[in-house]
Amino acid sequence: MNYILRKHMEENAPLEIIYLSEQGKITQRKIQVLEIYPGHIHAFCFLRQTKRTFKVANILSARLIKARFYRSG
Template identity: 35%
Template sequence: MMYMAANGAISRRRIKVLQVGEVSFRAYCYMRQSNRTFTIENVLALVPVFEREKDYLMKVNGDIKDRGNIKWTAMMLPEHIAQLRDWQAEDDKVERPDLTDWDLDAIREEIELAHKRECNAWVQTWKSGKTIKYFGTIEKIDLHNKSIILSDPFGDETIKWMDIISVQSAD
């Protein structure tokens, strides 16, 4: 896998995918020798390694080999990558939907219903021009902090009420 970190650094990694979510996935990273979480949109290239090919390409006399000393380098200058990221971020921006009082009441009712039924729900948020969908069980409605606690396979997420633009029960 070719992966670009949040700071723009590009790395080549061998991974074994463990779990896949909406915007990220968990995988064992052979480079770091630990389980890691990767953002799907930062994956630049992904190539499967099949058992027969892996044995042929990666083993020489019982030793693991890096197929030579070939190192991956970026085909663009860092300034180009930064400019492309800025353009993409500008293109991907979504305006915040105008929610009426009726919409806000419907969201509140759906949150309360999903919390009481302890069922999975899709929660969509808007922040800084981006919409993000979360999936999980609403564990707690925090009146003091005006937020909900959503439990998903990767852990708990605290979501502020003012960021929520839609909620839909999955069960």
Template identity: 35%
Template sequence: MRKTLERSVRFGGLLEMMYIVSNGSISKRRIKVLQVGESSFRAYCYLRKSKRTFTIDNVLALVPVIDRESRVI
């Protein structure tokens, strides 16, 4: 998990994240990781449209967002 976060900071890619929120529910978010700490990380959350701090232990899954260009012929 940590390697994916650090790679995202280095290359600036977007991630889809499944996350356990503080009330126990599961949230799906699109994020851009800004900084990784020991137990948490800062990211821009496109759902909330703001910078947020997330706990690494609450992350269930991280998947890189791949944008594909469509060709018009």
């Protein structure tokens, strides 16, 4: 998972993730990885339209998405 996150951060490419929240809810998010830290990432979340922190262990899957979700600027 770390390889995928780092690769897409370096390429400035958005991802679609399936994420398990702290409350046990599974959500689908479109994100742009901004920073990677041990155990978590900071990313722009297109659903919430703000920067969010995600635990890497809670990312169940990640895949490249179409460029139309790319955050400009």
